[in-house]
Amino acid sequence: MRTFQKSLANLCLLFGLSTLLLAAVYAIGSGDEFEPEDSAEAGVALVIFGLVPTALGGCLTWNRRHQSQQSTQTLALQQEQLFLQLLQNQAGDLTIIQFAAAAQIPIEQAKAFLDQKARVLNASFEVKDTGAIVYRFPL
Template sequence: MRTVQKALAGACLLFGLSIPLLAAVYAIGSGDDFELEDSAEAGVALVVFGLAPTALGGWLAWNLRHSNRQISQSLSLQQEQMFLQLLQNQAGDLTIIQFAAAAQVPIEQAKAFLDQKAQVLNASFDVKDTGAIVYRFPL
């Protein structure tokens, strides 16, 4: 659905923005032959075929951006809740793999998230014999 909405927004913007450009080229190219009646017709064409698709395309693009922002905020909140739940269950000790598996995110993203939280919450680090880093968050 998002792909269709993106394609439709792009097509509307492309079509809607090209009409005023073509009308301007026509008006400039006509020179002295451009009459008031042509001007009225061009104005109607600009509104109907230019403004409407441009407005629709702009609204679709804004709607996509707004939806993406809401989804991103929702995912951040879910990650935060998963992090807090894991901290309670693990008594404050958490590894990157535990968080990545529970939050279903890539290892690199889990490491970046835990590094950020470690700085904010003053966590300490321990390294296991296997080389895994254990984040120790104060509860």
């Protein structure tokens, strides 16, 4: 559905902006030969074939971007809630693998998230004999 919406928005913008550009070039290029009845017809064509598709494409693009921002915010909030829940369950000790598995995200992304949270919350680190890093968050 997102691909269809993106394609439709791009098509509307392409068609609408092309029509607006052609109408402007026609109006400018006509010069003195531009009759009043031609201007009325050109105005109607401009609105129907230029402004309407451009407005529709703009609305679809804005809507898609707004939905994307909302889903990103929702995902960040879910990760934050999961992080806090894991901290409570693990008494403040958390490894990258534990968080990555619980959040179902790549290890690199989990490490970046935990590093950022460690800086904000003044967490300490401990390296186990196995090489695993344990983040110790104060509760």
